[in-house]
């Protein structure tokens with residue numbers, strides 16, 4: 280016993296000391312969105328096109344009417360069509376010729392989250408709204424555009440709400456109580472109907 284106790288103690292100290300040496304490579308899970316709604320609820324507040332793109336990772340047709348409008352828009356701010364969070368401004372807008380709204384950076388509000396997307400046999404970086412998880416588009420880099428970042432946020436126009444400079448920003452969707460959100464999160468996972476309040 281005399282030798283066993285110090286050995287056990289030594290092992291304990293060893294474990295404690297080395298617990299902090301564990302590699303810190305665990306990628307942090309992306310922050311959960313603040314706004315959680317069921318698919319049915321999103322369908323009620325979005326048009327079919329907006330729903331398909333933002334909630335089902337869809338892609339709008341390039342060079343469509345929305346893109347033509349985008350090209351004409353002047354100074355202003357671009358908000359999330361789902362929750363009203365500020366995403367981009369005209370200061371970061373540039374003409375890439377790709378047929379989708381392009382920005383070289385997100386706005387200072389930092390509401391654009393980037394995450395790896397391995398769908399369609401490609402490794403791309405998806406961009407989503409940090410507040411509500413809306414799919415916005417993708418971000419590409421190193422394409423040689425003469426912009427300050429050489430990054431191209433290739434964004435679906437239907438995911439954006441444009442407000443000209445000096446205009447009234449859209450109403451920011453506020454989260455419901457933690458209980459209601461939690462229930463909706465569970466329902467959303469199962470793809471079912473909205474719970475009755």
Ligand SMILES: [Zn+2]
Pocket residue numbers: 359360361362363364408409410411412413
């Ligand atoms: Zn949003």
